[in-house]
Every structure is written in structure tokens, then in C-alpha cells.
Amino acid sequence: MNIGQASEQTGVSAKMIRYYESIGLLPSAARRANGYRDYSEQDVAVLQFVRRTRDLGFSLEEVSALLALWTDKKRPSREVKRLAETHIADLERRMREMRAVMKTLRQLAQHCHGDERSDCPILDDLAKPRAPGAKRTRRH
Amino acid sequence: MNIGQASEQTGVSAKMIRYYESIGLLPSAARRANGYRDYSEQDVAVLQFVRRTRDLGFSLEEVSALLALWTDKKRPSREVKRLAETHIADLERRMREMRAVMKTLRQLAQHCHGDERSDCPILDDLAKPRAPGAKRTRRH
DNA sequence: CTGCACCTTCCCACAATGGGAAGGTCAACA
DNA sequence: TGTTGACCTTCCCATTGTGGGAAGGTGCAG
Structure with missing residues (x-):
């Protein structure tokens, strides 16, 4: 086809x-x-x-590894499981980060009256030096 | 400096x-x-x-918008709040997707014995046509 | 024969970021 | 004074996946 x-x-x-x-x-x-x-x-x-x-x-790299494991009839299932679990752990880490960010954002949004007035705690807060412990995490 | x-x-x-x-x-x-x-x-x-x-x-585009709002002294705080809330909603959507994916992955990993044997339900399952409703969602 | 839908390769673009080359500048130290 | 090393400058390339589109070949239906 x-x-x-x-x-x-x-x-x-x-x-x-x-x-x-x-x-x-x-x-x-x-x-x-x-x-x-x-x-x-x-x-x-x-x-x-x-x-x-x-x-x-x-990722395509992981797909490639899984594909190789799939077509290799003799590979131990341990490898597959490890790949899946690494991926799960990665997802969990990213979700924790996102939860923390959302918490911050929700707090900021809550205190912004969101009307015609121009004073806005969100922007005031964003202008402050970054929170302690904030990291340069790359999302993929 | x-x-x-x-x-x-x-x-x-x-x-x-x-x-x-x-x-x-x-x-x-x-x-x-x-x-x-x-x-x-x-x-x-x-x-x-x-x-x-x-x-x-x-995103840089959103940062650009926020910056413009920040430096424009007369803008209504409503716009800022809307931007923040749109972003929150986006994060929530992505987290829902990730949760669903993790659930699937955990189930798959649970049923894989992860030892020397080569038969592996994870791979068997991945080989099936995609689950109904699976979407081509772009993560950013 | 013409038109349209398909196929081919090739190059460009995106988001954000890092790496590194080739070269200019400045301060400190022998 | 001269050199060394830490800066700075611009420019190009790579990344990860994906889409857009050009320029050209193919195949089928009318």
C-alpha cells in the first residue's frame, strides 16, 4: 500500500x-x-x-529502544519494564513541578481583582526576584 | 553593568x-x-x-504580553488575570493528559514481570492499534 | 489529452536553548 | 611594556518533532 x-x-x-x-x-x-x-x-x-x-x-529515542526490544525475541522483559518505569518517574517529576507552579499561579490570580483598575498583584509579584529554590528546569 | x-x-x-x-x-x-x-x-x-x-x-510570547501589560500603566488588571487563568487552564489540561498516560503506563508495568523471561505484556499492548480517543496532542 | 490526486526529494520554519569559532577589549601582573 | 586570561562581540550550527511548500514525476478517470 x-x-x-x-x-x-x-x-x-x-x-x-x-x-x-x-x-x-x-x-x-x-x-x-x-x-x-x-x-x-x-x-x-x-x-x-x-x-x-x-x-x-x-521520545523517539525511547521508541527506538522499545522497538529494538520488541523485535528482539530473546530480550528479557526486565529491560522493557525499566524503560517504562523510568518514563513514569519522569512524568511524576514533571507533574510535581507543574503542581507547584499551578499553586503559585492560582494564588497570584486569586489576589488580582481582574477589573478595570490597573494595579495588579500578579505583575507586582512577578517583578520580584525569583523565589528561592526556583530552578531552570527544561520541559520537553 | x-x-x-x-x-x-x-x-x-x-x-x-x-x-x-x-x-x-x-x-x-x-x-x-x-x-x-x-x-x-x-x-x-x-x-x-x-x-x-x-x-x-x-511562553516567550506570553512573557512578551505580560511585559507589555506591566509597562503599560493604564491597562486593566482584567487582562493580566485572563492571561494567568488561560495559562492555568492549559496546565490543568496537560496534567489531566499526563495522569491518564501514567495510569495506562502503570497498568502496563504492573503486568510485566520484569525478569529474564522475554514475554512482556507492555510490548504486546503497545503493538495494538491505538486506544479509541487517543489524540495527537502536542506538548510544548 | 487533460486534470487532479497522489507520490518523490529538498529546503525552510518553529520554540528555546546551548556550543563554539573568530575576533575585539580590558585589567592585572611580571 | 608585554602577555595572559577573563570578558565581550557577532555568526553559525545542533537540538526535537513537526508542518509547509516548491518542483517535479505518476497514475487514474473522464
């Missing part, structure tokens, strides 16, 4: 399918005489695997 | 200060005879404002 059909069946855009192939996440697709990529049901299954793991927030 | 001092006092890297200036988030800094940027206490206050709003997860 053409890349368009494969895209439709998996929810992965044609653009991304080509990109995944170009970076080596996926093996080179079979080609037909006219140069069009040709996808089998097997290929579609792999794309669905990628789609699903991406939906769960795994 | 030099950009290095300004960076140290605000926690914004010199690289980023120059970048913020280049994209127009900050006005062009004053220059000394030798071409070095020269920062006043006022400038440092603005940088601290930026730093703090960034820490709270506002």
Missing part, C-alpha cells in the same frame, strides 16, 4: 513516516517500480507501535 | 539575554564606547520579570 494509506491507517502523517525512515528509526521501506514506498501489514503494525508509544509520551 | 553581571544577578544566561533582545522581547540594550552592552538596575528588574514568568512556564 502507498504511504497515504499507511498514514491513514496509523494516524502517523506521511511526512513523519518519511522522517522516521530518514533518521533510521524505521528500516527503509520497500519501493515499487515507480519509486513509491510500499507498505505491508507488518509495516503498518510497526507504525502503530510507534504511534502508540509516541502517544504515551516516549 | 556588563552582560555577565546582569546574567548572574538574574539567572538568565548571557546567550538568552542577547537572544531576547534579537527577537524584540527586550528593547535594545545601551552600548558603551567599546560596544559592550550596558545594563541598569531597571534592566535587571525587567530581566528578573522575564526569568520569573519563564519559570512559571509562560
Whole structure:
């Protein structure tokens, strides 16, 4: 089947399918005489695997590792579990950070009257030097 | 003061200060005879404002809007509050998504025995077509 | 044969940030 | 005085995923 059909069946855009192939996440697709990529049901299954793991927030690098584990019939399930748990821990850390930020923001918003008047505790507070312990955390 | 001092006092890297200036988030800094940027206490206050709003997860675009509201003495506080609340709602949405994903992942991890054996329900499950209602949500 | 929908590759853009090269400047110290 | 090292300057490149679009080939339906 053409890349368009494969895209439709998996929810992965044609653009991304080509990109995944170009970076080596996926093996080179079979080609037909006219140069069009040709996808089998097997290929579609792999794309669905990628789609699903991406939906769960795994990075392409992690997807790649999971894919390798998936196709390696002899790997121990321990590795898979470790990957999943690392990812869960990461999500937990990010959620803790977000909770703290939301708490601050809610407090700020609560004290802002939000009307025609121009004095606004939110802005006053934002202008202060940063809170102790605030970190340069990169969200991904 | 030099950009290095300004960076140290605000926690914004010199690289980023120059970048913020280049994209127009900050006005062009004053220059000394030798071409070095020269920062006043006022400038440092603005940088601290930026730093703090960034820490709270506002995008540069949102920071830009907040900065404009901050320096416009006549703006109604309603606008600021709306921006903050939009941001809070966005964080809440993302946290809901993350919670759902974590629930799925925890269930998967729980059923994976995680030992030497190779059969692994995580991978089996990931290989299935995506769950109904799964969306292509962009995290930022 | 024409038109349209598809495919191909290639380059550009985004958000924010860091890395580093190549070169100018300044202060301190021998 | 000269050198050294810590600054500063601009400029380009990489990152992570994704989309947009150009320029050109293909295939099918009317």
C-alpha cells in the first residue's frame, strides 16, 4: 500500500513516516517500480507501535529502544519494564513541578481583582526576584 | 553593568539575554564606547520579570504580553488575570493528559514481570492499534 | 489529452536553548 | 611594556518533532 494509506491507517502523517525512515528509526521501506514506498501489514503494525508509544509520551529515542526490544525475541522483559518505569518517574517529576507552579499561579490570580483598575498583584509579584529554590528546569 | 553581571544577578544566561533582545522581547540594550552592552538596575528588574514568568512556564510570547501589560500603566488588571487563568487552564489540561498516560503506563508495568523471561505484556499492548480517543496532542 | 490526486526529494520554519569559532577589549601582573 | 586570561562581540550550527511548500514525476478517470 502507498504511504497515504499507511498514514491513514496509523494516524502517523506521511511526512513523519518519511522522517522516521530518514533518521533510521524505521528500516527503509520497500519501493515499487515507480519509486513509491510500499507498505505491508507488518509495516503498518510497526507504525502503530510507534504511534502508540509516541502517544504515551516516549521520545523517539525511547521508541527506538522499545522497538529494538520488541523485535528482539530473546530480550528479557526486565529491560522493557525499566524503560517504562523510568518514563513514569519522569512524568511524576514533571507533574510535581507543574503542581507547584499551578499553586503559585492560582494564588497570584486569586489576589488580582481582574477589573478595570490597573494595579495588579500578579505583575507586582512577578517583578520580584525569583523565589528561592526556583530552578531552570527544561520541559520537553 | 556588563552582560555577565546582569546574567548572574538574574539567572538568565548571557546567550538568552542577547537572544531576547534579537527577537524584540527586550528593547535594545545601551552600548558603551567599546560596544559592550550596558545594563541598569531597571534592566535587571525587567530581566528578573522575564526569568520569573519563564519559570512559571509562560511562553516567550506570553512573557512578551505580560511585559507589555506591566509597562503599560493604564491597562486593566482584567487582562493580566485572563492571561494567568488561560495559562492555568492549559496546565490543568496537560496534567489531566499526563495522569491518564501514567495510569495506562502503570497498568502496563504492573503486568510485566520484569525478569529474564522475554514475554512482556507492555510490548504486546503497545503493538495494538491505538486506544479509541487517543489524540495527537502536542506538548510544548 | 487533460486534470487532479497522489507520490518523490529538498529546503525552510518553529520554540528555546546551548556550543563554539573568530575576533575585539580590558585589567592585572611580571 | 608585554602577555595572559577573563570578558565581550557577532555568526553559525545542533537540538526535537513537526508542518509547509516548491518542483517535479505518476497514475487514474473522464
